[in-house]
Amino acid sequence: MLELFSTRLDVLHSHQASTLQELQMARQEVGKIQDMLMASSQEQQEAAEEGESTENKGLSAQQQTVACNDSEQPLEGAKARLEELKESLYQREREITELLEAQRSPVPPVPQSPCSVLLPTVIHKAQALCSAVPEARALLDLMIEENRVALVEAKDKLGREQMAREDSISKEDKSNDQEGFAESESSMSLLQETVRGYEVSYLALDCIQTGESPVINECDAVAELEDILGQGTIRTTEGVKSVGQQLLLLQDQLKQVKDEKKKIIDNYTSERTMRKKYYNMVEDMKGKIRVFCRIRPLSRTEDAQGGVIAVEKIDDFSVSVDTPRGPREFQFDKVFTAEASQEDLFQDTNRLIQSATDGYNVCIFAYGQTGSGKTFTMVGDKDQKNPGIMPRSFNAIFDIIRESSTKFDFKVSAYMLELYNDRLQDLFVSPAGEAHAQPPSHGQVRRVEIKRNRKGVVFAQGAETKEASSAQELYALFLQACANRHISATKMNVESSRSHLIVCIMVESRNLTNGSVSTGKLSLVDLAGSERAAKTGAKDHQLKEANSINKSLSALGDVISALSAELPHVPYRNSKLTQVMQDSLGGNAKTLMIVNISPSECNLEETLTSLVYATRVKAITNNAQRHVESKEIAQLKEVIIRLRSGQTVEDEDV
Numbered sequence: 001m002l003e004l005f006s007t008r009l010d011v012l013h014s015h016q017a018s019t020l021q022e023l024q025m026a027r028q029e030v031g032k033i034q035d036m037l038m039a040s041s042q043e044q045q046e047a048a049e050e051g052e053s054t055e056n057k058g059l060s061a062q063q064q065t066v067a068c069n070d071s072e073q074p075l076e077g078a079k080a081r082l083e084e085l086k087e088s089l090y091q092r093e094r095e096i097t098e099l100l101e102a103q104r105s106p107v108p109p110v111p112q113s114p115c116s117v118l119l120p121t122v123i124h125k126a127q128a129l130c131s132a133v134p135e136a137r138a139l140l141d142l143m144i145e146e147n148r149v150a151l152v153e154a155k156d157k158l159g160r161e162q163m164a165r166e167d168s169i170s171k172e173d174k175s176n177d178q179e180g181f182a183e184s185e186s187s188m189s190l191l192q193e194t195v196r197g198y199e200v201s202y203l204a205l206d207c208i209q210t211g212e213s214p215v216i217n218e219c220d221a222v223a224e225l226e227d228i229l230g231q232g233t234i235r236t237t238e239g240v241k242s243v244g245q246q247l248l249l250l251q252d253q254l255k256q257v258k259d260e261k262k263k264i265i266d267n268y269t270s271e272r273t274m275r276k277k278y279y280n281m282v283e284d285m286k287g288k289i290r291v292f293c294r295i296r297p298l299s300r301t302e303d304a305q306g307g308v309i310a311v312e313k314i315d316d317f318s319v320s321v322d323t324p325r326g327p328r329e330f331q332f333d334k335v336f337t338a339e340a341s342q343e344d345l346f347q348d349t350n351r352l353i354q355s356a357t358d359g360y361n362v363c364i365f366a367y368g369q370t371g372s373g374k375t376f377t378m379v380g381d382k383d384q385k386n387p388g389i390m391p392r393s394f395n396a397i398f399d400i401i402r403e404s405s406t407k408f409d410f411k412v413s414a415y416m417l418e419l420y421n422d423r424l425q426d427l428f429v430s431p432a433g434e435a436h437a438q439p440p441s442h443g444q445v446r447r448v449e450i451k452r453n454r455k456g457v458v459f460a461q462g463a464e465t466k467e468a469s470s471a472q473e474l475y476a477l478f479l480q481a482c483a484n485r486h487i488s489a490t491k492m493n494v495e496s497s498r499s500h501l502i503v504c505i506m507v508e509s510r511n512l513t514n515g516s517v518s519t520g521k522l523s524l525v526d527l528a529g530s531e532r533a534a535k536t537g538a539k540d541h542q543l544k545e546a547n548s549i550n551k552s553l554s555a556l557g558d559v560i561s562a563l564s565a566e567l568p569h570v571p572y573r574n575s576k577l578t579q580v581m582q583d584s585l586g587g588n589a590k591t592l593m594i595v596n597i598s599p600s601e602c603n604l605e606e607t608l609t610s611l612v613y614a615t616r617v618k619a620i621t622n623n624a625q626r627h628v629e630s631k632e633i634a635q636l637k638e639v640i641i642r643l644r645s646g647q648t649v650e651d652e653d654v
């Protein structure tokens with residue numbers, strides 16, 4: 001029995017240890033929720049500050065405030081529940097820590113028989129349990145009281161029995177009632193056993209209560225105790241069992257609390273994600289520019305510099321950057337990590353290609369510091385094992401055309417330009433070819449100029465436009481253009497684009513049923529890297545390139561600032577780049593910006609600049625419109641073109 005008792009205590013001990021461990025883990029999780037809540041309230045504070053700074057934005061500022069208020073209610077509920085959970089966890093943790101500490105207290109050595117060694121240990125452990133767990137303590141008090149009453153009663157009964165026996169002996173009726181005497185004998189010895197049992201229980205319970213070890217000097221007393229323990233009448237066993245049950249109960253409660261907490265975290269995370277998703281959808285419907293953030297993998301150079309990661313994706317819509325002043329969070333329409341494939345990114349871009357074939361003006365552009373992955377995103381890798389948005393768009397356009405060929409007649413044409421040292425160059429004309437080319441017959445040098453038609457759509461006057469009847473043909477044109485592009489090595493990227501690449505694809509579709517014609521334009525722009533000359537190691541002509549790149553990007557930044565602050569004047573004319581992108585920023589285009597960033601701490605400054613820049617772009621509203629003309633207008637336009645080129649026009653053509 002003693003062995004059983006001791007084993008049970010050991011089991012309890014291990015239960016307590018694992019409970020404590022779970023409690024500590026739970027506490028860490030609580031800490032995490034707290035962090036999330038703090039981050040969230042910080043985010044709301046930032047949103048509120050942003051709202052204040054853009055007071056003149058009217059409706060959009062109001063909507064931001066509503067969005068913040070909506071999100072506060074579930075947060076308050078989560079906070080209150082969290083506080084309750086925290087308190088209950090701390091309470092349990094305190095109880096069990098005390099329990100364990102009490103158990104760790106040294107057991108006085110009693111170098112005697114196994115029972116004499118075990119008994120004080122058992123009693124000491126039971127005492128520790130009772131003093132640590134209030135329920136066990138109450139139970140012990142109850143047991144002491146019950147045992148005291150039972151002992152008094154048993155002693156009374158024994159006394160009465162003894163008196164009755166003495167009476168009957170004195171009356172000498174023993175011989176007359178042999179049977180009755182034997183019965184009284186056995187009842188007496190039973191009563192004596194019972195009293196002894198209660199006395200030992202009294203001693204054991206008293207020791208448990210006071211924490212003092214029992215003084216066991218006589219072998220008889222030990223034998224007596226063992227005897228009683230063997231009979232299983234020791235009530236402390238019950239007491240400890242009940243303490244164990246209490247602990248198991250606590251464990252169950254803890255598990256429940258943990259499950260509840262997990263549910264709360266899951267609900268909170270999914271609610272937060274949904275809120276952002278719907279917010280983005282509303283913004284998209286309002287015509288806001290969509291912004292994706294793409295974090296590229298750590299480069300070998302960054303790895304060699306220690307490979308410290310400073311950028312982390314929090315969820316599909318948020319990214320956090322570790323700054324010296326603490327983490328800073330940014331929200332986008334989608335965040336892609338290094339693990340995201342080109343296909344993953346294109347899946348979310350595909351919808352815009354459909355819009356271009358439907359007659360919308362669409363622009364997709366990549367922005368970021370040198371070597372952050374803009375060309376990888378827009379064009380793909382060198383051997384095209386991972387084609388980027390441009391080649392994928394070529395295929396997507398012709399896939400759509402194939403699918404709609406029974407309803408529409410399509411015409412696809414393209415021009416491709418680069419903006420190098422603030423000069424627009426037609427990439428269908430090689431620099432060498434241009435040098436030897438005959439000037440146009442009217443004696444003027446061919447110049448590419450940016451113009452806007454009456455609907456505000458930008459086009460490049462003077463640039464050669466080539467038609468393509470398949471994705472392969474379009475890709476061949478693209479390769480021809482790329483061969484003429486300015487690329488050179490910088491310290492930051494072995495193959496750095498030194499110019500902005502602009503690929504424009506016009507998709508004209510004639511409705512075979514009603515003859516209406518829609519004209520969509522898809523502009524795909526791979527901007528040159530935003531960079532600091534010192535960091536890139538630029539010299540001489542490279543320094544000139546870098547200055548020109550920075551000048552155009554800073555003009556782009558001014559336009560973005562003016563648009564996001566809704567200023568009456570937007571300085572589009574300050575640079576050719578901003579003229580080219582005029583219809584994509586604040587114009588009639590559906591625009592997607594992809595901000596490419598490095599994950600490394602060593603590029604922290606540039607990453608923060610890019611993210612702040614991209615956040616401003618997200619605030620710009622465009623007014624996307626479909627460009628469709630009725631059959632009659634389309635016919636008249638065709639007649640005008642023919643007349644201008646000196647062709648004759650028949651009556652039936654009009």
Ligand SMILES: Nc1ncnc2c1ncn2[C@@H]1O[C@H](COP(=O)(O)OP(=O)(O)OP(=O)(O)O)[C@@H](O)[C@H]1O
Nearest residue numbers: 296297370371372373374375376493496497528529
């Ligand atoms: N998501 C990615 N996955 C794998 N490799 C990537 C990714 N993004 C970029 N890289 C690699 O990082 C390197 C630099 O990328 P890239 O040339 O596209 O940068 P960039 O921003 O266009 O630079 P620059 O402005 O100098 O032209 C390339 O070797 C590219 O293959």
